[in-house]
Amino acid sequence: MNSQAIVTTKSLQSIIAKIKDGSIKRIVTLTGAGVSVPSGIPDFRSPGGMYSSLRPELLTANEKQKRSMSAEPTLVVDWDLFRVNQFPYLEVRRPFILGTAKQQWKVTLAHCFVQLLHDKGLLQRHYTQNIDGLDHQLNIPAEKIVNVHGSLANAACEACGTEYPREEFCFEVKTKIKNIYDENDLEAPKESSNIRCKKCHKPAVKPATVLFGRNLPATFHKSAAEDFPNQIDLMIVMGTSLAVFPAAGLVNRVYMETPRLVLNLTMVGVDQGLDFGPFTYEEDDQVRNDAIVLGDSDQTVLHMVKELNWLQDLIPYQSYMCPNSISALNDALNELPSSV
Ligand code: CNA
Numbered sequence: 001m002n003s004q005a006i007v008t009t010k011s012l013q014s015i016i017a018k019i020k021d022g023s024i025k026r027i028v029t030l031t032g033a034g035v036s037v038p039s040g041i042p043d044f045r046s047p048g049g050m051y052s053s054l055r056p057e058l059l060t061a062n063e064k065q066k067r068s069m070s071a072e073p074t075l076v077v078d079w080d081l082f083r084v085n086q087f088p089y090l091e092v093r094r095p096f097i098l099g100t101a102k103q104q105w106k107v108t109l110a111h112c113f114v115q116l117l118h119d120k121g122l123l124q125r126h127y128t129q130n131i132d133g134l135d136h137q138l139n140i141p142a143e144k145i146v147n148v149h150g151s152l153a154n155a156a157c158e159a160c161g162t163e164y165p166r167e168e169f170c171f172e173v174k175t176k177i178k179n180i181y182d183e184n185d186l187e188a189p190k191e192s193s194n195i196r197c198k199k200c201h202k203p204a205v206k207p208a209t210v211l212f213g214r215n216l217p218a219t220f221h222k223s224a225a226e227d228f229p230n231q232i233d234l235m236i237v238m239g240t241s242l243a244v245f246p247a248a249g250l251v252n253r254v255y256m257e258t259p260r261l262v263l264n265l266t267m268v269g270v271d272q273g274l275d276f277g278p279f280t281y282e283e284d285d286q287v288r289n290d291a292i293v294l295g296d297s298d299q300t301v302l303h304m305v306k307e308l309n310w311l312q313d314l315i316p317y318q319s320y321m322c323p324n325s326i327s328a329l330n331d332a333l334n335e336l337p338s339s340v
Contacts, residue, residue, distance in 0.1 A: 011277060011291040015234060015261055016307045019122070024233040026124040027117050030250050034239025034265055035110035036132050038298045039322040041096070045241050046265070050076075050092070058180040060087035060192045079213035082158065086203050087192045089211075090177045094188075097207055100133050100152045101170045106322040107134045109301040109314065109329065110238050110263070115140055116305070116313055117236075125227050127220075129240060129247050131209045137320055146223045148216060148247045154208035157197035164205055169195075172205070216246065228253040238263045239297050242272055259289040263300040267292070298328040306332065 018024040033043030043049045051073040056066040059076075065085060068075055075081050076088050090097075099105065115138045117123040127146045128135045133153050135145050155169035156162060172195045179188035194203035210216055232254045242248040251260050251272050262269050262276075270276075274290045293300040305311045314329055321329065 007292075007294040011259065011289045012261070012293060012307075014289065015259055015291055016304075018233070019308060025122065026230070026232050027122045027234045027236060028124050028127065028227060028232050028250075028254070029114050029117065029236045029238065030127045030129075030240065030247070031110065031114070031135075031238045032129045032240025032242075032244075032247075035108055035297050036105065036130055036134055037239070038108040038110075038296065038324040038328075039105040039134065040324075041105055041132055043239075043241075044074075045243065054092065055180070056088075059091050060178070061085055074212060077211055079158075079211040082206070082211055083204070086194065086206065087177070089206065090173065090195070091180050091192060093207070094173055094177050094179060095181060096132070097152055097173050098170055101166060103137070105132060105134060106325075107137050107317075107320050108298055108322055108325045109305075110297040111135060111138060112314055112317045112321065112325070113238075113301045113304065114138075115317060116310055118144065119313070120310075124230075124232060125223055127223075127247065127250060129244065131207070138317065146220055148210075148220050149244075150207070150209040150217060152207045152209060155205060156208045157200060157202065157205050158211075158214075159202040159204040160197060160200040162197055162199040163208075164198075169205065169207075220246075224250065224253060231255065232258050234258065235260045236263070237261070237269065238300075240264070240268065241266075242268045248272060257289075259291060261290070262292040263297060263304070264292070264294065265296060267294065298325050302328060302332045311336070 037043055044051050054069065054073045054076060056069040065081060076092050082089050111134050114126050118140050123144060125146060126140060126144055127148050129148050131149055131152050133151055153166065155164040155166060174187055176189060176193045176195055178190060178192045179185040195205045196203050197205050235251060235254050235258060237251060237260060251269065251274065260274055276290050276292045293303055305314060311332060318326055318329060
């Protein structure tokens with residue numbers, strides 16, 4: 001990961017200059033699964049991500065449902081399937097549900113970058129599509145974070161809305177949902193059984209995350225209505241395919257003159273109208289002044305903080321970071337010229 005090449009567009013230089021000279025004052029961030037990948041949590045759409053590694057034959061489902069999941073892996077996180085069969089979702093998500101409860105994964109440099117934007121008084125709002133709770137492991141005030149797709153930190157009945165204490169829910173998952181990733185797991189049952197709501201008795205209890213086909217939380221609409229009528233000077237988009245709406249549509253809620261800066265492993269956003277201009281340092285006739293930094297999120301963030309002279313500001317957050325990010329930061333610090 002550390003040796004990954006970084007590719008940038010020329011408009012990045014003007015964005016960096018404007019952050020440095022104080023003309024960029026209000027930044028909105030939008031993140032996705034890619035920012036948590038260095039911590040060890042796979043995303044959905046990359047090779048090796050949840051969709052490509054899905055094995056419907058291991059899941060508790062009828063043959064038709066298995067065939068549908070093979071053809072369309074997104075079905076495993078879709079309301080259409082969950083409302084008739086809760087097992088595929090819970091079986092696939094079992095380690096993620098139990099792991100986040102134990103804080104098994106730690107923040108990456110991308111999470112710390114959002115924290116730095118807050119520390120410097122630049123963060124208007126942080127919209128995260130992630131459900132892993134890593135955004136809440138640092139010190140960004142909760143009201144600045146919008147969990148666009150909910151969070152694994154809470155559980156509720158999808159049918160009647162009754163909330164479930166997290167520990168109780170995790171105990172149910174551990175004892176009632178089979179472990180498709182490790183058949184020798186002695187704590188897990190060999191067959192899955194329903195987790196029923198104590199109030200309506202439907203087998204619909206799940207983490208309070210948003211399945212495809214369900215509405216986003218009211219806080220998403222409220223925050224977006226507050227943020228986007230106002231001047232936002234920069235939108236930073238990190239680690240997302242921008243394939244899931246309405247979250248991806250946020251990139252078009254800022255004013256025409258507001259640049260959008262994408263930090264991502266692969267090229268994204270062109271379908272949403274982002275205009276990165278030519279990949280060259282010679283041309284500067286760009287329409288939107290959007291910019292992209294292509295590479296692993298830890299490395300693209302290091303690129304940004306070095307350009308901004310903020311590298312040392314990450315040191316206080318090193319103890320919160322995942323091992324990959326700690327070593328990426330150490331490498332970058334070791335490359336600094338010594339001051340003597
Ligand atoms: P996605 O569609 O899987 O896209 C991820 C994007 O991140 C892709 O464009 C990748 O190229 C990019 N990417 C992958 N690895 C890296 C890396 N190391 N550095 C930089 N970029 C990288 O995921 P989205 O977030 O766009 O889709 C939204 C879904 C995914 C939301 O509903 C999430 O809840 C869901 N999700 C969340 C998590 C999590 O909470 N950590 C994990 C997996 C999926």
